[in-house]
Amino acid sequence: MLRDALRGLTVVDFTQIAAGPTCTMLLADMGARVIKVEAPEGDLGRSLGPAWVGEDSALYHGFNRGKQGLCLDLKQPAALAVAQRLVTEADVLIESMRPGVMARLGLGYETVAALNPALVYCSISAYGQQGPYADRAGVDGILQADSGLMSLIGIPGAPPCKVQAPVVDVVTGYMACMAILAKLQARHRDGLGGHLDVSLMNSALALQQSSISSYLRDGELPTPIGSAAPYSAPNEAFQTADGWLMVAAYNGNRWERLCGVLGHPEWTDDPRFISSAQRVAHRAEMQEALTAVFRTESCAHWLERLRAADILCARVADYRDLLNHPQIAENGMFASITHPRHGLLRVPGFPVNSAEAAEQPYLPAPDKGEHSRELLAEMGFSEREMADMLESGAVIAA
Incomplete structure (x- = not known):
């Protein structure tokens, strides 16, 4: 089954909110072991609501199912030692910090590749790892604007509109997942990992393949036309x-x-x-x-x-219609997750072979630091070392 195709693969996830978590969610859905590393303040996506599941947002639970949770204060040397030991044995590292931040923390590509040359290291950023905008932060809406996507959306004469669903974040996650799987295939040949540079800007441009292709040919600026397609009618x-x-x-x-x-x-x-x-x-x-x-x-x-x-x-359906859509039900696209504290949660499921995928239960998103003790023990830290790291706050456990 596709849901266990990546069994045995270990992914270390230093991402938050949507783009990176989309990628690692997909890898987890296909059987990879994903270890989500959060800072003491937690994934920013936990605070983005409504709606809420306990103290965390439904958005966080929607993007982080099936992962293990480790909470580290990477400003402390002991936490950095944990992270470096973790990535030494991993297959994939994915991060979504501003370019340069991981290097300053001691986890930049060159440092980590020296520890683990076979590691596939994927960086997700707003604009890319190089260039005049590399140090700029950006989120989905900013890139919908800066990539031109927002200029296509809405009706003539209306204020600018964006797609409410974070489409740039999500397609960036899919792009990153695709690139990681391709690099892993290449690793089968040469045994080496590598550094992947995935940006929201490039993904937003890829979303506009048809419109940009037309503009590059005739120079005619597209304008918002509501629900219509600019190249065909009706x-x-x-x-x-x-x-x-x-x-x-x-x-x-x-x-x-x-x-x-x-x-x-x-x-x-x-x-x-x-x-x-x-x-x-x-x-x-x-x-x-x-x-x-x-x-x-x-x-x-x-x-x-x-x-x-x-x-x-x-x-033109609304979300109430989706719950009663017979084909969506047949496809098994609404997954049920049993959370130990919050009961039954429903989220969109894995979109490929979804009916088959629904036969395997999804695990809930981790609480912050939920698996910290378990992972430290697995990495070989002694009880004394674990106690010291937990007492100092270098590692935080749920």
Whole structure:
């Protein structure tokens, strides 16, 4: 099963909030042992709510399932010794501090690679490890703005909008996971690890492959157009009598069938609507004509008729709809986690072979320092050494 494909792999996780934790969550979902190292103040993601699970945010629990928790004050030499011993035996280290911070802590790539040449070391940052912006911090919304992504979102004349879901963070986590798996495959050949540089900026640009490709070709700046696609029409949401319906009927056959379903076969011969390119050029007129018909009936009415004609469509759903979505239920994408203190938690599950993955239970996110004592003992520290580190605060246990 995919859920145990990475069994035997040890990952040390020095990340917080969303991008890095997405990557390490995926690795844990595929069977890797992930040791989450937190500072005494904990992962900042613990404080980002609502909603809450006890004293921590639901966001933290959503991104950190299946990991072990170790809490270290890396400003203390004893804690640095623990971290260095930990990474010496690890396969992967992933960190999301500003470039240079890990080196100042004594855990920079050159230092760690000397201890463990086979280590795959992945750095996640806002802009990359080199260059004029390397020392700048950045979060999802900042990179949605700085990458141009925000300029695509919203409706004409409205204030700038962002995607509420942290899409740049999440896709950066997926990029990092992909890069780590590729580097591990290369390590099978040469036995060596290496340093991976993954940035929110590059990931945000990758999200815009189609729009940027078009701009680089014709120099035309894209502008917000609501739910529509700039390269095809109709490929947008239309208001019905009781909600909104997304319709994609931009190729020739589906456009003809849509015109028939709407009772206006003459639109197929209208010069304004004769091709997808013409419909894009006359989008406002097309939208006005189609909306006038769509508003006469309910979403359910149109869904039945459009699907019968093999026209791509979907009701614009909210999260309440997702809980009753039969395909999401079939796919097993809402995972259940039994937390020892907070009971049953539900989070989005592993997205590949998700129904199969749901058969294996997910472990909860760790409390801060939950496994500190266990991990110290496993690394060979004596009871006296552990007591001293816990007393000094170099290591913190739940």
